[in-house]
């Protein structure tokens with residue numbers, strides 16, 4: 001039975017690039033309206049998993065079920081974006097409204113207000129007219145984050161959002177994620193930052209493309225055994241393997 005508390009459920013998901021399988025049988029439930037940190041070493045599969053959750057990477061096996069209403073907002077790392085894109089910071093952030101307005105359509109006043117406030121939130125107002133390709137890596141990362149905020153999606157997927165940011169902006173990231181959660185969004189972010197991992201509500205730990213653990217915060221609602229649990233943070237085992245589900249791995253979260 002499905003629980004209304006899950007935003008996304010992954011059931012035995014595998015993902016591959018060509019012949020190389022890089023995610024193996026991932027079973028997990030991502031809690032709605034919570035911040036989940038995705039942890040693991042370089043190459044463990046975090047970005048791929050975010051792509052699968054976003055729907056941009058089609059699983060090679062298994063199923064992904066999304067219970068949210070809006071199109072997911074996926075914020076990739078700035079290094080994944082071409083320098084050659086002839087767009088300004090304002091254009092970049094405005095692209096976050098395309099899902100609702102359609103590409104290159106004029107923005108309504110409300111859209112423009114959202115774009116302005118998203119830029120303000122990431123300290124980009126003064127850079128609004130600058131070409132994206134002429135910015136530093138950290139400034140570009142902030143523009144991509146602002147674009148993600150501007151989407152006003154109820155499922156925000158962030159791939160190492162703090163990478164390349166200066167220390168002051170980095171420190172702001174967990175607070176921004178908590179604000180989004182307070183506004184009702186489900187947030188999943190890949191991170192190598194122990195502090196960001198600690199501040200997340202839930203943590204899921206990948207190793208070698210496998211989900212090897214997860215842990216739950218003390219403030220998590222108690223699981224309802226009848227309802228199949230409140231979107232628990234643990235990797236969710238397939239029904240015939242519930243007794244052998246991976247144990248929670250708090251220590252894994254402490255050492256992302």
Ligand SMILES: Nc1ncnc2c1ncn2[C@@H]1O[C@H](COP(=O)(O)OP(=O)(O)OP(=O)(O)O)[C@@H](O)[C@H]1O
Nearest residue numbers: 017020022040041042043044045046047048049190
């Ligand atoms: N476009 C691609 N083509 C082929 N293999 C890829 C591609 N992208 C990622 N991989 C491989 O898939 C595996 C998982 O990579 P992924 O980027 O998901 O890991 P990650 O945990 O996000 O790493 P990082 O922390 O370095 O960002 C790695 O072995 C990587 O080499």
